[in-house]
Amino acid sequence: MSRMPQVKAKDLIRFLKKKGFIEDRQSGSHLTLWNEEKRISVTVPIHTGSDIGRGLAVRILKDAGFTVDDYKINT
Numbered sequence: 923m924s925r926m927p928q929v930k931a932k933d934l935i936r937f938l939k940k941k942g943f944i945e946d947r948q949s950g951s952h953l954t955l956w957n958e959e960k961r962i963s964v965t966v967p968i969h970t971g972s973d974i975g976r977g978l979a980v981r982i983l984k985d986a987g988f989t990v991d992d993y994k995i996n997t
Contacts (some may be wrong), residue, residue, distance in 0.1 A: 924990050924991055924994055925976075925990070926979055926993075927976075927992075927994070928973045928976070928982050928992045929973060929974055929979050930973055930974070930978075931953075931966055931967065931968045931969070931974055932968075933940045933957070933997065934966055934974060934982065934983075934993075935953065935966055935968075937993055937996060937997055938955050938964065938966075938986060939955070939960050940996065941957075941986070941988070941996075942957050942958075942959055942960075943955040943956065943957045943964070943986070944956055944957075944958075946963060949970050951967060951969055952965050952966070952967050952968070953965065953966050953968055956968075957986070960987060961969060962985070962986060962987065964985050964986045965982075966982060
């Protein structure tokens, strides 16, 4: 598995939306996305001006059913 690059919340959200996730709800600075086909929800923190930590980004991708390589190939 490749090393996860630094990623902004908007880039991670764009990737998840291309893969079938839709915005479900937002509570403060956390956006929850839902995929009806997989019946999975993931929450992405949206903090303007800062990147998502690599570990957290990997965890969000894994929870959504993707790998770092899936992300790197499709961005």
